[in-house]
Amino acid sequence: MEISNKTLALAGACLVFAALLLFGASYELSHPHAVSVLPSGSGDSVETGNAPPVPAGDIAGDFKLEDAFSGETVSLSSLKGKVVFLNVWATWCGPCREEMPSMETLYDELKTNKDFIMIAVSQDTKGKSAVVPYVEKNGYHFKILLDPENKVGDSYGVSGVPETFIIDRKGRIVAHHMGAFDWSRPDVKEALQQLLSSKES
Numbered sequence: 767m768e769i770s771n772k773t774l775a776l777a778g779a780c781l782v783f784a785a786l787l788l789f790g791a792s793y794e795l796s797h798p799h800a801v802s803v804l805p806s807g808s809g810d811s812v813e814t815g816n817a818p819p820v821p822a823g824d825i826a827g828d829f830k831l832e833d834a835f836s837g838e839t840v841s842l843s844s845l846k847g848k849v850v851f852l853n854v855w856a857t858w859c860g861p862c863r864e865e866m867p868s869m870e871t872l873y874d875e876l877k878t879n880k881d882f883i884m885i886a887v888s889q890d891t892k893g894k895s896a897v898v899p900y901v902e903k904n905g906y907h908f909k910i911l912l913d914p915e916n917k918v919g920d921s922y923g924v925s926g927v928p929e930t931f932i933i934d935r936k937g938r939i940v941a942h943h944m945g946a947f948d949w950s951r952p953d954v955k956e957a958l959q960q961l962l963s964s965k966e967s
Contacts, residue, residue: 823940826852826933827921831887831911834897840885840911842937849961850933851884854913854924857900858890861946862928866906871950872958873908881935881962884908887918889927934961 830841842850853869855862869884876882886908890896893914901910913919922931925944932941940961948954 823938825937826850826931826939827918829913829918829921831913831918834888834894834901834910834912840909842933845883846937847935848881848883849935849958850931851882851958852918852931852933853884853886853928854889854919854922854930855886855928856889857896859927865928865946865949866904868948868950869908870906872955875955876958876962877907879962882958885911887911887913889913889916889919932958932961935965 826842828841828843830839832838833840842852851869851872855866857863866886869886873884876884886906888897888910890912891914893912897910897912918924922929928946930941930943930947930949931939934940
């Protein structure tokens with residue numbers, strides 16, 4: 767049975783992401799602070815429920831959320847056919863603040879590819895009043911969506927922030943990372959470019 771170059775490229779991208787996840791898991795074991803536990807008893811605490819995390823390979827659940835800046839409603843289903851970098855975060859989360867500059871670097875390197883979308887879903891209960899000033903102050907340019915009711919967190923089984931999901935063109939989760947990560951790494955960009963170059967993903 768003949769295997770196409772695109773299929774091989776997709777398999778290679780998935781292997782790279784698998785390696786990144788293994789690295790992330792070992793990093794978190796040796797750096798417990800890498801995963802932010804949601805604060806309890808504060809105004810910004812988010813109850814995530816008991817839903818198990820969505821595993822890689824599953825279809826990503828659809829959602830409809832407001833864009834923090836344009837006010838338009840954005841749904842995941844409207845992005846089918848694109849590679850989506852979905853990050854769940856909050857302004858009060860230290861590890862989120864730690865990783866966001868590397869997200870901006872990755873976004874800058876891939877933003878010219880119309881098939882790549884970076885979305886950061888804020889769980890801030892204060893919504894736009896907390897999120898917009900923070901994003902403007904730090905000069906982030908990727909898409910920011912508001913989720914004060916934690917709909918995405920509940921649907922995806924998010925247990926702490928930040929958590930990141932890489933979703934392929936068919937809406938499948940191909941990677942899931944818990945905790946802060948350096949998204950500006952060359953191997954991350956290479957893996958995403960392989961997903962983007964494969965029309966079969």
